[in-house]
Amino acid sequence: MKLKIAVLPGDGIGPEITKQAVKVLKAVAERFDHDFQFEEAVVGAAAIDATGDPLPADTLELCAGADAVLFGAIGHPKYDNDPDAKVRPEQGLLNLRKGLGLFANIRPVKAYPKLIDHSPLRPERITGADMVIYRELTGGIYFGKKSTSEDGRSATDVCTYSVDEIERLSHLAFKAAQKRRKKVTLVDKANVLETSRLWRKTVANLSAEYPDVALDFLFVDNAAMQMILDPTQFDVILTENMFGDILSDEASVIGGSIGLLASASVGEKSAMFEPIHGSYPQATGKGIANPVASILSAAMLLDHFGLTREAAVVRDAVEESLHLDVCTQDLNKNNYYSTEKVGDFLEGYIIEAGNMRLNNENLSLGQMTII
Numbered sequence: 338m339k340l341k342i343a344v345l346p347g348d349g350i351g352p353e354i355t356k357q358a359v360k361v362l363k364a365v366a367e368r369f370d371h372d373f374q375f376e377e378a379v380v381g382a383a384a385i386d387a388t389g390d391p392l393p394a395d396t397l398e399l400c401a402g403a404d405a406v407l408f409g410a411i412g413h414p415k416y417d418n419d420p421d422a423k424v425r426p427e428q429g430l431l432n433l434r435k436g437l438g439l440f441a442n443i444r445p446v447k448a449y450p451k452l453i454d455h456s457p458l459r460p461e462r463i464t465g466a467d468m469v470i471y472r473e474l475t476g477g478i479y480f481g482k483k484s485t486s487e488d489g490r491s492a493t494d495v496c497t498y499s500v501d502e503i504e505r506l507s508h509l510a511f512k513a514a515q516k517r518r519k520k521v522t523l524v525d526k527a528n529v530l531e532t533s534r535l536w537r538k539t540v541a542n543l544s545a546e547y548p549d550v551a552l553d554f555l556f557v558d559n560a561a562m563q564m565i566l567d568p569t570q571f572d573v574i575l576t577e578n579m580f581g582d583i584l585s586d587e588a589s590v591i592g593g594s595i596g597l598l599a600s601a602s603v604g605e606k607s608a609m610f611e612p613i614h615g616s617y618p619q620a621t622g623k624g625i626a627n628p629v630a631s632i633l634s635a636a637m638l639l640d641h642f643g644l645t646r647e648a649a650v651v652r653d654a655v656e657e658s659l660h661l662d663v664c665t666q667d668l669n670k671n672n673y674y675s676t677e678k679v680g681d682f683l684e685g686y687i688i689e690a691g692n693m694r695l696n697n698e699n700l701s702l703g704q705m706t707i708i
């Protein structure tokens with residue numbers, strides 16, 4: 338398959354982790370005889386520095402013309418504590434989502450058996466947790482009208498949703514549930530918010546088209562608690578933009594590291610793949626960032642184009658790396674590998690078709706050429 342992939346490394350650790358994902362995709366292309374072409378562009382703080390604009394027109398154009406976008410991370414501390422900043426790196430990401438019409442953000446979360454002990458949550462609570470969050474990505478309070486009064490003493494963010502916006506995401510969530518454990522949980526705040534009541538009504542109506550899928554509802558405050566108390570109860574979580582943002586960071590605790598969580602953002606024409614973590618500025622350039630979230634995002638890219646065998650090999654490679662403790666510092670404090678080395682291991686595994694005889698002994702003896 339021929340694919341044109343726009344690569345937007347972005348800020349902080351974005352470039353280092355994206356480099357590993359590109360390496361992995363090149364390994365997949367080599368092993369399975371695909372033609373993947375990569376083209377890079379700037380976004381976020383890096384783009385503000387270069388052009389004054391967090392999403393330069395050239396970047397948007399490249400992404401719109403590509404089959405897929407691989408996105409790194411966005412954000413820089415110099416903007417975080419400056420509420421008066423006129424341009425912010427995050428606008429680059431938000432404008433990209435809006436500009437490409439990426440209305441569905443899909444965030445799978447699971448507890449890897451090998452990493453159960455890394456989670457601060459008790460093993461018996463998280464064992465078997467396996468869910469996917471369908472977050473609405475181009476509407477709600479993120480994109481409503483914003484204003485600050487002239488005297489600067491009040492500010493407003495408007496939250497609006499339409500039936501169409503709710504329906505197009507909900508169809509994807511129900512279809513995903515049909516292929517999983519057939520349960521959708523709508524998370525809202527329908528006891529308080531008008532938009533949430535519209536979500537509830539719309540999703541309840543639409544669920545009649547999916548009689549094989551069970552639908553239940555949770556208020557977001559309760560959902561936040563249930564996520565920690567009993568995450569195994571969730572299969573597909575369907576929710577609006579801001580609730581999805583918050584719940585997915587919370588859910589990442591189940592996996593043991595936010596450095597593992599991947600996501601896909603899809604629309605009618607475009608698709609973008611990005612880790613859910615941020616730019617982790619303190620780690621920039623140190624070679625300690627976990628590239629796995631970016632690499633698993635690349636696996637979601639492969640799945641998106643029906644390359645399921647290829648995606649499975651990438652996931653196998655990741656599982657094998659976890660199994661053998663070929664991990665960055667966040668997962669293995671005492672004997673860790675650099676961002677680059679983890680990428681090299683995965684690349685080698687993919688190219689050699691998983692035929693390598695690996696064990697901790699020959700790894701530590703340095704017998705592996707790829708380590």
Ligand code: IPM
Pocket residue numbers: 411412427430431582613
């Ligand atoms: C995410 C991030 C973004 C969001 C930020 C960087 C704008 O937190 O993708 O979850 O809030 O959507």
Ligand code: MG
Pocket residue numbers: 582583586613
């Ligand atoms: Mg977030």
